[in-house]
Amino acid sequence: MLERVNSEYHEVLAKRPKKYQQDLNYIYQKLDSNEVYYEGEVIPILYQPLFFNQAIIDQLTELTERLGLILKKVIEQYLDDPSFRAYFGFSKALEELILVDPGYSNSVPMARFDIFYYGNGNPKFCELNADGSSGMVKTNILEKYFLKSEAIQDLVNKYEYEFTHCELLNSWIDNMLTNYNEFYSNDDSSLREEKPNIAIMDFDNLGMVSEFKHFEKLLNEQGYKTVIVDPRELNYQQGNLYYQDLRIDLIYRRAVTTELMERYSEISDLLTAYKEGTVCIVGPLRSQIIHNKVIFSILHDEEKTEFLSEIDREFINKHIPYTAIVTNNQEQLEYIRKNRRDLVLKPLDFYGAQGVYIGRDLEQSKWESVINNIDFTKQRYLVQEFCLVPELEMALLSDQQLKIESFKYTLGLFMYNLNFAGIYTRAGKDNVIASSTGCVTLPNLILKNI
Template identity: 25%
Template sequence: MSPTAVPHFDTYHNLLLADAALAEDSADVLEQQLRQDGLFFGDRALCSVLRPRFLTLDEYRLISRACCLVGSAFDKVRVAAMADAGLRSQFGLTSWEEQLIHADPGFPVASPTSRLDAFFAAGEDGLKFTEYNAETPAGAAYNDALSSAFLALPVMQAFNRSHIALPIPAGAGVVDSLLQAYHAWRGRREKPSVVILDWREVPTYSEFVLFEREFHARGIDAFIGDPRDAEYANGRLTVAGRPVTMIYKRVLIDELVTREGLDSPVVRAVRDGAVCMVNPFRCKLLHKKASLAVLSDERQSGLFTAEEQMAVRRHVPWTRVVEERHTEHTSGAVDLVPFVAANRERLVLKPNDEYGGKGIVLGWTVDDATWEAAIRTALAEPYIVQERVEVPSEPWPAMVDGAVHIGDRMLDTAPFLSNGSTVAGCLTRIATDPLLNVTAGGGSNVPTFLVEAR
């Protein structure tokens, strides 16, 4: 919990606790806003608490600076890996991924839109990036819609009499990054015909609707489409019969190839350069969880400036691909597999290419036998091991049985990056489960606001 935020949310909570009618009205308005804008993940409301996440401007600056330096280091690793098969092998790509990442997307940035997922505890080195979502970062439009919903709450209006609380937009940064990539691909500035592409049954469909509105507000033709409805003929891609020049790719590359194949209309059109797709296939390299292992491995330190090296040491927890080798740890040189076996309480095992918390084993939550079995799995298929980080918590107000209840929940900090370096908004997820993953079926999203006393 950030010490600078304490007086701000204490003031907010006291407003709710002191006035039952204000709290009840605020809960009613929030529920109405959630239903009006379809802010549900599947059939579950996206937000279940009555307060946004507060960051001070200094905290947001710290996050932005760290993202800029770590993002720069990620791109240097990517560029080096694209030119060096030996370095690239550390990422654990499959044979078909190795094929696809070499397709030229028509623009220079591998991940025009991305998200660094972190935990932000107190202290100078409290910000720790634990994953890099370089492929399909969700939540930006949800953040903006939730921000609008919270601005309408009566309690927020009361809070604004003593504090300045400003939302941090994220969706516009995503759309702007998409358009920059399209203009580079096209070679001139013109409006694309956009399909927001994913399976029609996914629980994030409600966010696609929000992005569709964002495109329409800019006078851009956009619609939501399913890869199963795509056709490619005569150098032209259509989805459900509608011509497409840009794909806002929300479908996972793994799922696209597994379900539709490398010879599917979408894959062929992108590889032929007949359509612009963001993020492109080459985003897959850094999206692998092994990217944090490659980034923090002593073998790559020479790629970075002194400032980037310091940022990686401060903000990326010690991470390695699980394999038989010797490596450096903060405690000194270690034999990796025996070290992992002996330090269950301080380590996490993660599959290299899963999402939604699947396959993650938190060493301190399991017994020795389960941990040993997890290590055997990790040696048989691509896995990373990562140092445990402090997971912060804050008190959050919610309506329970008609009254305000304030209870602690853990929270993460997940800034959105435009073109790999510029922070544009920040996702916050809260939960009682340390995985803090909405996709996994737990937790709640809250909008992120900048706050300062008047």
């Protein structure tokens, strides 16, 4: 982060905190009117952007795209080598869906790579989210209002700065349509609709409905007939997939894989259309290969990944925390018991912060109790090297007063077709930063003239 600009921003806030708290309240009102919600409430924020320059953006671009090249090798190996597939532990039904050719070349159209960024050239990846990734709408709307905020305008006037942000919404639509066009590019181009009918797909009451509505509005404005659908509402008739009377040409999949598999018997029409290649689903099931939490442990296992180069291994060792699957091996369990402060336990199938145990946040007795009470033969867990969560001084406005406090933060790096697209930042006081733990969302502003 640009710490000098951050300090200058705090100096601006200190002069008129009452004015800026009123502006913060105004931003909350605008977020409410735009339905920027989490679980029915306006997302919590601070009157605090994170500041970047193009050099940092270039560093993040190089970092993520380098990992993308490694992940492409892993995906290719999975598709080609049945013995390699066994390491992932997918069910037969899911493996069958992963092996279905989605009809376009990029297996990961949308992802968010979460990292710890320390500013010293040695960031660490903490999670790869390639299954129903979200956050683009909230971060771009937040950035739009912060670019016009009182404090940023005062900062611009004082230092002659010029700020911008990473546009994430229309650029995602463009990438989605690129995959759709490729889907029909080989020998079915005559079937391609110039303006496809689009379904944004997730199960009722499970998805980010306000985000879906925002994309629906954008797509409709661009002339695309768009509907929000539950996968169970789709019907397959004579080689076409329908929602009511509307033929669906393109699906933007937001329904996560675990939910699809739990309702496998209820979505047979969707699955038939996917297997037969008669509908373009952007968000193929094969993205689960890198979304699976076991991916870091596989990357660190040289025997399983002989196809990776030495340069790949250097990158993995530098930027991906060491990770292994926990077994009932007593030597491994004893190591975990004795090295509490350096380790994290994560269930393989988890969402947000559910079931995550950070050793240094627990007393030794509690840590040992956790280990003793998990049946590792039935519950698949990972043990991972603990990485310090980066911290930054951030502004708190309360009772018309300014406080500067230290917050921990993570950067979520959006990847469109495995190309860097933008940033989603969350901050909190704890070592686990997730929406479910009460974190705040921050806008990301890029300084153009430094």
